[in-house]
Amino acid sequence: MGRWEPGARERLVLAAVDLFVEQGYDATTVAQIAERAGVTKSTFFRHFPDKRELLVAGQETLSRLLAEGIAEAPAGATPLQAVAAGLERASSMMGPMNRELAPRLKAAVAASAELQERDALKSVGLAAAMTTALVARGVPESTAAIAGELGVLAFKRGYAEWSEGDRAANDDLARYTLAALDELRAASATLG
Structure with missing residues (x-):
């Protein structure tokens, strides 16, 4: 060895x-x-x-990248624009290994209740990191929490679509996460 x-x-x-x-x-x-x-x-x-x-390897790094992107967003950015900056920053660090691993990881999580629980805790941690970064920008807590949750949903949806897409294509994860965030923003506007 x-x-x-x-x-x-x-x-x-x-x-x-x-x-x-x-x-x-x-x-x-x-x-x-x-x-x-x-x-x-x-x-x-x-x-x-x-x-x-093992299945949350990189969670701390991902949380940090999301928070840094939010913190570095322009001063006049709305909460969702700041989340978009965080998604873009975190997505830029995802490469071919992440894309290759995703379907196998999804299958492993789907087959284990313990791993599903750990995956859910990972989502909570990512939302908390984004919420904390938004609050530090002066966003009210309830608004920051909603924006953070939308950010997690956008990341998960974008990551799933990216990882299931054409592996030969050299497309960027950020394109998928930002598109997912735009869809969620539009959907939330219809909630009334």
Whole structure:
């Protein structure tokens, strides 16, 4: 097994998702994940506290990018324009690995109640990060919360469409998340 090889974290995530899809989340052990990734169990635990955390790898980074994009939006931006800036910033960091992993990750989550719960908590965390960033811009709490939730919905919808699209196309995730946000904005205007 390779020790201190570059990309161990990414290999662990890929190995785990593949094993979760192949044999189920509950039947997959940390030892199996480490072996498939070509690392030791101790390397696994240097990167993740347990196997649940593999599926939210990058959540802190994603939350930070969303918040930074919102914070850096122009001073006169509306709450949803600021959310759009956050989506654009976060989306710019998603590449081919994210696109390739998405369908397998979706299948693994769909097959496990525990992973569905963890995925829901991830959404809550992303919404909280956006809400906090909007409140820091002076947006009232209730408005910030709604905008943050719309941002999460837009990200999830855009990510799903992007990941299910033509892999040969070199299109940007931001195009999908911003289009989803525009659709949600239009839909919310019809709520009355």
